[in-house]
Amino acid sequence: GAGVSQTPSNKVTEKGKYVELRCDPISGHTALYWYRQSLGQGPEFLIYFQGTGAADDSGLPNDRFFAVRPEGSVSTLKIQRTERGDSAVYLCASSLGRMTPLHFGNGTRLTVT
Amino acid sequence: GQQLNQSPQSMFIQEGEDVSMNCTSSSIFNTWLWYKQDPGEGPVLLIALYKAGELTSNGRLTAQFGITRKDSFLNISASIPSDVGIYFCAGWGTPGGSQGNLIFGKGTKLSVKP
Numbered sequence A: 001g002a003g004v005s006q007t008p009s010n011k012v013t014e015k016g017k018y019v020e021l022r023c024d025p026i027s028g029h030t031a032l033y034w035y036r037q038s039l040g041q042g043p044e045f046l047i048y049f050q051g052t053g054a055a056d057d058s059g060l061p062n063d064r065f066f067a068v069r070p071e072g073s074v075s076t077l078k079i080q081r082t083e084r085g086d087s088a089v090y091l092c093a094s095s096l097g098r099m100t101p102l103h104f105g106n107g108t109r110l111t112v113t
Numbered sequence B: 001g002q003q004l005n006q007s008p009q010s011m012f013i014q015e016g017e018d019v020s021m022n023c024t025s026s027s028i029f030n031t032w033l034w035y036k037q038d039p040g041e042g043p044v045l046l047i048a049l050y051k052a053g054e055l056t057s058n059g060r061l062t063a064q065f066g067i068t069r070k071d072s073f074l075n076i077s078a079s080i081p082s083d084v085g086i087y088f089c090a091g092w093g094t095p096g097g098s099q100g101n102l103i104f105g106k107g108t109k110l111s112v113k114p
Helices: none
Strands: A005-007 A010-013 A019-024 A031-037 A046-050 A053-056 A065-067 A075-079 A088-095 A108-112 B005-007 B010-013 B018-023 B029-037 B044-049 B055-058 B061-065 B071-076 B085-093 B108-112
Touching: A005 A065, A005 A088, A010 A019, A010 B018, A019 A088, A019 A108, A031 A075, A031 B108, A046 A065, A046 A075, B005 B085, B005 B108, B010 B018, B018 B029, B018 B085, B029 B071, B044 B055
Parallel strands: A010 A108, B010 B108
Antiparallel strands: A005 A019, A019 A075, A031 A046, A031 A088, A046 A053, A065 A075, A088 A108, B005 B018, B018 B071, B029 B044, B029 B085, B055 B061, B061 B071, B085 B108
């Protein structure tokens, strides 16, 4: 597709469960980012990949959060033992490379009950 | 850490009016980006600014990168109903900061004047 694709668009899970969120970036974009957006706030950085490696994971809130990008394209954000405070919209973005504008997907709305 | 402050937080527009919003920081930013977000969608890039003093237009939108590198403004001329939404400024800080960590303001929400 032409843009960043995120699946699922909505995810409802029970507290304590494990979830995976998927991101398919724009073809040819080497950089991939995960952000989290709470209601009324701007997106907050979680992790950034350059190719297959996580170049900066300083935004991950704790060790329940993990992300992979094994082949340098699709990425999966994984959240273990979900908590109600994890409820938010998780946005994925990609860019051509260093310091180039990010292009965002429509996000996955995660609700933890 | 570095923060971006956007003002106003919200504003009402009447069709045909010009709109102005700005973004400030206590520290220097090397790049300013302006995004618009509609409900249920991700932010969409409007304008990117790379040099201090740069003035860039995109249709009815005009944005400027402040000379001090600590601020930017976005103007919308002759607003139309589809301009409603949330506008975010974003930027990368000074060298040494993470290139992955694009910092966002909290947004300016544009609504239609009742």
